[in-house]
């Protein structure tokens with residue numbers, strides 16, 4: 001099953017159902033121009049046999065940039081680097097998409113917050129801001145297409161701009177972009193429809209969602225996310241990508257519920273693929289995500305230490321390199337210094353780094 005090809009409704013065929021997750025690695029230039037270390041890191045993984053692979057979250061406008069060294073897709077000045085990247089990834093056997101990102105309130109500069117009345121002094125998003133951000137996503141998607149990528153994923157997950165609108169606890173708005181699920185989803189849906197309309201029919205357009213709460217109760221409920229996924233399908237998404245801790249498991253804060261992928265699959269027409277990421281290190285875990293309802297199993301941290309995971313994991317005795325990773329071993333698979341410093345901040349990621357809690 002994991003080795004079976006999958007054709008998305010735009011017509012793009014993935015050679016198998018194992019995808020590499022978007023992974024921020026901060027290896028590009030301060031202005032977002034592709035850096036050589038970012039190129040090397042991704043090309044090494046493009047050789048690994050992934051059915052689909054994503055760039056890191058790439059900022060669609062300078063206002064949406066969240067990290068120094070983040071890849072940019074915000075101006076035509078980024079296009080030569082992106083074209084070099086797409087060409088190199090395809091030549092190496094990759095099926096590459098760009099993850100389109102805006103940090104919203106988590107952006108580095110001039111962050112956009114939803115309400116100006118929160119006392120933070122941070123600017124609230126006006127309807128003009130919203131229209132401008134949609135235009136930025138559209139221009140970025142066109143650049144991805146011009147550069148030679150096979151598709152884009154709109155980053156609607158992990159607490160960034162669209163999650164800030166979707167999560168009831170984070171969205172105090174009383175206009176058409178707040179309130180009920182339809183209101184909170186409006187910005188994301190308008191963005192998706194605008195992007196879909198701006199690119200060729202054969203170009204894949206997907207959306208990444210955080211479909212459930214993990215630690216904090218932000219009010220994101222699985223039943224709502226299943227409805228939202230159906231709406232995104234109606235708006236033209238080729239796939240909906242679930243950002244989870246356990247790709248095959250239930251919602252951590254909703255006791256007794258079904259696996260998240262099962263509920264989303266049920267809410268989404270069959271021609272739209274469901275991708276699920278979270279905690280996949282072995283093929284058994286990947287297959288469990290598929291058994292729960294996902295069409296594609298998405299691998300994050302395991303891809304850092306195991307660039308050839310799709311091929312290597314087929315061996316019955318495969319023991320993937322796991323975190324805490326040895327920095328020297330990561331260097332040997334084209335993880336550069338800046339990526340090592342970035343992941344070194346997170347507990348449990350590197351030998352000698354901060355230790356994981358619990």
Ligand SMILES: Cc1cc2nc3c(=O)[nH]c(=O)nc-3n(C[C@H](O)[C@H](O)[C@H](O)COP(=O)(O)O)c2cc1C
Nearest residue numbers: 021022023024056057243277278279280299300301
């Ligand atoms: C170093 C690192 C960078 C990440 N960068 C991104 C990103 O740019 N965009 C995104 O949507 N998720 C990002 N994530 C989340 C992963 O895509 C993935 O969902 C998460 O790691 C869970 O999958 P895993 O258990 O297989 O690692 C990142 C995770 C890590 C560890």
